[in-house]
Amino acid sequence: MTYVKPKFRHPELPKNKLGYTIDYYEGSLSTLCAGCGHDSISASIVQACYEMNIEPHRLAKLSGIGCSSKTPAYFLNNSHGFNSVHGRMPSVATGANMANRDLIYFGVSGDGDTASIGMGQFVHAIRRNLNMIYIVMNNGCYGLTKGQDSATADAGSKNKSGNINPFESIDLAGLSLELGATYVAQSFSGDKNQLIPLIKAAMKHPGFALINVISPV
Ligand SMILES: Cc1ncc(C[n+]2csc(CCOP(=O)(O)OP(=O)(O)O)c2C)c(N)n1
Numbered sequence: 292m293t294y295v296k297p298k299f300r301h302p303e304l305p306k307n308k309l310g311y312t313i314d315y316y317e318g319s320l321s322t323l324c325a326g327c328g329h330d331s332i333s334a335s336i337v338q339a340c341y342e343m344n345i346e347p348h349r350l351a352k353l354s355g356i357g358c359s360s361k362t363p364a365y366f367l368n369n370s371h372g373f374n375s376v377h378g379r380m381p382s383v384a385t386g387a388n389m390a391n392r393d394l395i396y397f398g399v400s401g402d403g404d405t406a407s408i409g410m411g412q413f414v415h416a417i418r419r420n421l422n423m424i425y426i427v428m429n430n431g432c433y434g435l436t437k438g439q440d441s442a443t444a445d446a447g448s449k450n451k452s453g454n455i456n457p458f459e460s461i462d463l464a465g466l467s468l469e470l471g472a473t474y475v476a477q478s479f480s481g482d483k484n485q486l487i488p489l490i491k492a493a494m495k496h497p498g499f500a501l502i503n504v505i506s507p508v
Pocket residue numbers: 356357358359360377400401402403404405408428430432433434435436441
């Protein structure tokens with residue numbers, strides 16, 4: 292579910308080189324839990340696109356399923372978008388890339404969406420150096436389905452039900468390097484000063500660009 296944001300803004304909001312104010316890059320009102328790191332990542336995406344003077348119609352948002360994959364509803368309302376199925380965003384991105392090579396493909400995924408059900412698709416998108424930005428909003432759990440451990444949960448950590456995770460976590464940045472990814476970054480949802488430049492650099496990078504963003508609630 293999405294809610295429309297009130298349109299009222301300060302009349303003297305600064306404009307970027309294209310003449311757009313930042314609200315042109317925003318989305319609907321978020322329905323995620325208050326304080327969720329995913330919302331801060333969305334805000335960094337908005338800021339990066341505004342500062343980079345991106346024409347919104349040149350960008351396509353792609354996602355799978357999860358709280359993280361809901362976030363494209365909360366940024367870049369004037370861009371193209373496709374909310375696909377759980378773990379299947381890379382194949383949709385591959386098809387879109389084949390149909391139109393001129394768009395910026397901006398993929399958003401979760402740690403469950405990427406490191407569990409979507410692992411097969413993820414590794415092959417990297418191996419083929421698919422031209423896209425791939426952001427993992429990594430909270431170490433299946434947030435949308437009430438917080439079960441994901442494959443990136445720290446070994447020994449306690450989940451929402453109080454169970455201790457007995458398994459070692461998968462390091463998505465390390466795995467991407469092993470697979471030969473040419474742009475690999477890791478950041479934290481709460482550090483916009485670091486994350487915004489990383490998003491900008493990923494958008495300039497030709498080929499697959501991964502940003503693994505630690506996004507605790
Ligand atoms: C094929 C399929 N299997 C399982 C589910 C149930 N499901 C929905 S979201 C989700 C996990 C999401 O976790 P993550 O990708 O980490 O996103 P988060 O909510 O933590 O941001 C699961 C298992 C589903 N929607 N589709």
